[in-house]
Amino acid sequence: MLASPIRTARQALSKRPYICPSCLRKAKLQPLASAQPFVARSYRALHTSAGPPSNDAPFRKLLKDAVKRKKKEERATAASSSSSSSPQQTPKNQDLRLEKWELTVGIEVHAELNTARKLFSGAATSTGEAPNAHVALFDIAFPGSQPHFQIETLVPALRAALALNCRIQQKSSFDRKHYFYQDQPAGYQITQYYEPFAKDGHITLYPHDFPSGVSPDRGPIIIGIKQVQMEQDxxxxxxxxxxxxxxxxxxxxxxxxxxxxxxxxHNPTVAAACVRKMQTILKTVNAVTAGMEMGGLRADVNVSVRQRNTQAADTGHTYHGVTGLGQRTEIKNLASIKAVEDAIIAERDRQIDILESGGVVEGETRGWTLGSKTTKRLRGKEGEIDYRYMPDPDITPVIVGKEMVAHLRNTLPMLSDDAITxxxxxxxYGLxxxxxxxxxxxxxGDRLDYYLDVVQYLRSALSDYPETLARxxxxxxxxxxxxxxxxFKNEEWSDSRVSSDQLASIIEYLLRKQITGRTAKLLLAMKFEGDARPVGQIITDGDMMLKPLSHHEYTDMAQKxxxxxxxxxxxxxxxxxxQKVKWFVGQMMSNSAEGTVEPGTAEMVLRNLLELPPMQSK
Structure with a gap:
């Protein structure tokens, strides 16, 4: 079947052995052997399946309420200061300011890997468990405890890096990033600063990656990825x-x-699309536990502005090898796609206001609250010297074999761009x-699987009706x-409410012109509400089968x-x-018995009587 290529790709990971999270949490977890240099000549790709879809309706409601409140405040401000507002407050002049100032953004995305164990201990990873239920001695920096690198945590990390077009480093190592805060009991975080496991990737944004369907640059946008590194939460x-x-x-x-x-x-919309696409890619390759809606992915953004056409020497700031940038600030822990875009816009405008008033932008770490109009200062920006990076002496280097990289690359599921193509x-498919x-x-991806099932059923059922296969x-x-x-507007998706073969059966009757579109919608609603009868029996019991009228009967009804x-x-x-022809079509259907008037035929007759152009084919 033509539906099989995507299905085969989506199920590629499921053919390999895996560890079920629920089984692991019930089992007694034995610590792995002490950390050793890892040469991937033979291995078992261990991964966990993602949990059930979450119901994020409350979060969406929070977003909508915040947007409504923001618009209401903006309207009130505009009404009270329309006669004395500064040029910077009007959208028209805001656009003019952006012709003078260029925005530059770099993004750091932190994603929780989909693994059964923690990075340096045999304790189980957990989400929603009782507080402090899965804690090893090393996790709380107990004196004398040592880190033990869990080999299987590397597999989803490698899948993610390969999907982001990165070059896998054969050798990588871990470093200590020192800072003192209550959430880090050791006084340092273990990360990969000097030798990360992946470098030099890129992500490409196409028009379909934007909600509007239009890229701000009117074409593909390529964003480089400096590196991907492993670290502990x-x-x-x-x-x-x-x-x-x-x-x-x-x-x-x-x-x-x-x-x-x-x-x-250089555009807030592009930044939001970049984070959204990263999240999609990480989910597709089963690398992460959850998306931003469940806290499994967080983003930090580095924002700076500079005057356009400014020479590098005029500013002197350098970030990841790019010279001539303005002083950057970092906005931490953004937990939604919308927050990424809104926080960048707010920080961009704040920096432009400071620079145009003769001030100086300070390098600092800032925060963002949903519904706010500006970012807020959290602390001064730390630099390399503040973190005192040093190689971790207790963890040996990780060596990744070429065979492992080749195997993972060859078994990656179909990525979003290929699937959309x-x-x-x-x-x-013709979508x-x-x-x-x-x-x-x-x-x-559950909705995609459902769709593929429906298409596969229909292509098999309509093999004797070739004129409909293209549709x-x-x-x-x-x-x-x-x-x-x-x-499903107010409910969580479930394919058990209306199974794929039941929906396909309804569509089959419709494409064979055995029922009308209105009857098909009625059937779908009845199945959704729990009618257990087969679709064909419902049609028979309700006498819903289309009883075509003659052309003469259509004409008499339309003429009247x-x-x-x-x-x-x-x-x-x-x-x-x-467009008012549709009103006549509706009247013809409502004045006739169910299943007797076909909308397309009714509209064609009406257009002929009114001497209108024929319907455009869909």
């Missing part, structure tokens, strides 16, 4: 006002990767780029995303409606409001 701090801070060490030493882009982003191909992107993003992919996409998606509604006819014919 810190403890979770729970604040209890006014002065109590509780620490949960379950998260300590959870394996992370940090993806560091080059400062090659296949889904939009008119010879295969729009927007619908293809939506299918990939929804429900961790199967697009029609199935509309029903999965629009009609069925509307029923035209004579009874001369004002609407005048709007259609004289004022060219052709």
């Amino acid at each position: 810190t403890a979770k701090t729970v604040h209890q006002p006014p002065s109590t801070h509780l620490l949960d060490f379950n998260r300590v030493s959870h394996p992370l990767i940090e993806i560091i882009t080059l400062p090659q982003i 296949m889904l939009v191909d008119v010879q295969i 729009t780029p927007k619908d293809a992107s939506t299918l990939l993003l929804l429900d961790d 199967v992919g697009k029609t199935a996409g509309n029903w999965v995303l629009m009609e069925l998606g509307a029923l 409606l035209i004579e009874e509604n001369p004002n609407i006819v005048k709007d259609i014919v004289e004022k060219h409001r052709h």
